[in-house]
Amino acid sequence: MFPLFESSTSMLAVILCMVALAFGLQKFKVFKIIGPALIVIILGIILVNLKIVPGYCDIYGTISVYCIPISISMYLLNVDIKQILKMSKQPLLSIASAVFSVSLVAIIFGSVFGKTINEGWKVAGMFVGTYTGGSGNLTAIANGLNASADTIAAANAADYVIGMPTLLLMFAAPAILKNSKKFQKIWPYSFTDKELEGEGETKELMKAEEWSIKDISMLLAISTSIVAISTKLSGFFSADFASAGRILLISTLSILVAQIPSVRKLKGAMNLGLFFGMLFLAVVGFSVDIRGFLGSALNITLMCFFIIFCSLVLHLIITRLLKIKYEYVLLGIIGAIADGTTAALVASGAKWNSLISVGLLMGIIGGVCGNYCGIGVAYLVRMIIGG
Numbered sequence: 528m529f530p531l532f533e534s535s536t537s538m539l540a541v542i543l544c545m546v547a548l549a550f551g552l553q554k555f556k557v558f559k560i561i562g563p564a565l566i567v568i569i570l571g572i573i574l575v576n577l578k579i580v581p582g583y584c585d586i587y588g589t590i591s592v593y594c595i596p597i598s599i600s601m602y603l604l605n606v607d608i609k610q611i612l613k614m615s616k617q618p619l620l621s622i623a624s625a626v627f628s629v630s631l632v633a634i635i636f637g638s639v640f641g642k643t644i645n646e647g648w649k650v651a652g653m654f655v656g657t658y659t660g661g662s663g664n665l666t667a668i669a670n671g672l673n674a675s676a677d678t679i680a681a682a683n684a685a686d687y688v689i690g691m692p693t694l695l696l697m698f699a700a701p702a703i704l705k706n707s708k709k710f711q712k713i714w715p716y717s718f719t720d721k722e723l724e725g726e727g728e729t730k731e732l733m734k735a736e737e738w739s740i741k742d743i744s745m746l747l748a749i750s751t752s753i754v755a756i757s758t759k760l761s762g763f764f765s766a767d768f769a770s771a772g773r774i775l776l777i778s779t780l781s782i783l784v785a786q787i788p789s790v791r792k793l794k795g796a797m798n799l800g801l802f803f804g805m806l807f808l809a810v811v812g813f814s815v816d817i818r819g820f821l822g823s824a825l826n827i828t829l830m831c832f833f834i835i836f837c838s839l840v841l842h843l844i845i846t847r848l849l850k851i852k853y854e855y856v857l858l859g860i861i862g863a864i865a866d867g868t869t870a871a872l873v874a875s876g877a878k879w880n881s882l883i884s885v886g887l888l889m890g891i892i893g894g895v896c897g898n899y900c901g902i903g904v905a906y907l908v909r910m911i912i913g914g
Contacts, residue, residue, distance in 0.1 A: 529578040536587040542590070542809045545570050549805065555723040564666075564799075564808055565687050568680050571812015578812055587810045592805040595670040596757070598852045599898070600750035601800030602663055603781035605791055606895055611888055617851050621859030624849070624887045626703025626896045629843040632834050632905050637908035649674045650827055650910060653682050654834050657690070660890075661862050661896030666804055668901040671774030678827075682810075685831040686878030690864055693835060697861045701877035705851060710813055723854070723879045728763065738795045743806040747792050753780045771902045779900045834863070854879060862890035 532541055549566040552558035558566060574580045637651025644650055649672040656664030665686065669679045711717075759777035764772040784790055839860065841868050846856045854874075862870040867890020874882045 530581045531579050533581055533584065535584060538580065538584045538586050540573070541580060543811050546805045548752070565683055567805055567808045568683055568812040571809050572680065572815045575813045575815070582813060590806050590810050594807040595666060595755040596773070596809070597750050598663065598803040599667045599774065599777050600753045600781040601746065601796045601803065602894065603778060604746065604749065604785045604793070606782050606785045606797045607791060608782070611892060614885065614888060617884050618855045618859070618889055620849055621846055621851050621855040622862055622892045624845040625842050625859045625863040626659045626893060626900060628838040628845065629834065630655055630900050632838040632841060632903050634907060636830055636833045636837070637904065638911045640826065641912040643906055644830065645828045646674055646678045648905050648909040650678060650830065651680055651908045652901040654831060655685050655904045656901035658836060658838065659834060659895030659900055661865055663800065663804055664894060664897035664901060665806065667774055667898055668905065670718060671771040671898070671902055673770050673903055676811050679811050680815045681827045685828040688828055689835055690832045692871070693839070694861070694865055697864070698856060698873055698876065700857055701873065705749045714847060714853050716850050718852055718854055723881055742793045742795050743799070743897045745890060746796050746799060749784060749790065750781070753777055753784060756780065770828055774898055775902060782889065782895060854882060855857070858882060858886045858889055858911055862886060863893045865890070867891045868893070
């Protein structure tokens, strides 16, 4: 009688229903705070541990092999290097400080916790990914490092337990800092209200996006071609580095292809990237043993806390010494912890109209750096602890 669903066809239906439910629940505030990624993982853990779905099915392997590489490529097909290079010095310094701070602190605490946590060196790299470019980078790096399902699920849970309260604080920060005379004495560098208001029309965020079958087919053709080429080239790497090298090749080729204007004009890349990533996270949930998950989650959460807190402090020290306007500092933190869209939403909510597009770009820069820095930090930590 159990599991209730076993065939690949029925499991594909279950997975797609889980993803649809996770997105549908985002209209409710409490589920929006949790986020669709963690919802899918939790649903998967519940279903597999209640024996409703099997711990293994042929389609799980197919999804694991294809969905994450395509997701990575889709995310990066919107990167415009020319637009990034046109940015002024301060926002670039801010996001660079955020990436550097997370990477350095992750090396330190990855070395401290690395031997006490299963796959601790991989977790260090995964946290660099998520705190330079968001949850998509965490999943990409986990895939490149061949992390176990328990480790991926525990890292995602820790990310939400520690990262979400931090992000909520960041949304409240503009109003708090603006009204704090003490903060203004400590950090006297900021924009005037007139400069923040900007001129002309502001960019509308989170608006409905129209797709065409042509856009979807072109994006799928491009991303799968990039994945196929990267997979072939990764065969020239050593067996120990082939998986990580494949992720780096996919990232690099996707960024290069994204410099073709006609590619960036195709609509739906970010949404498709998220969709494919969610399919993989459902499979992650199905692979988790609840006892092992709870046992590893506590230590990983503690490691996550030290990384995010200490990197935040280091980022504030660096940017204060560089005399960077606090608006850029805040957007740099949010762009790294979450993504460019979230940074832009904070700017929009604070009426920093002139900084909305800057917030978007800062998040994109963090996302581009995430895979490279995360994988680099992971292997450096492994070398330090002898893993």
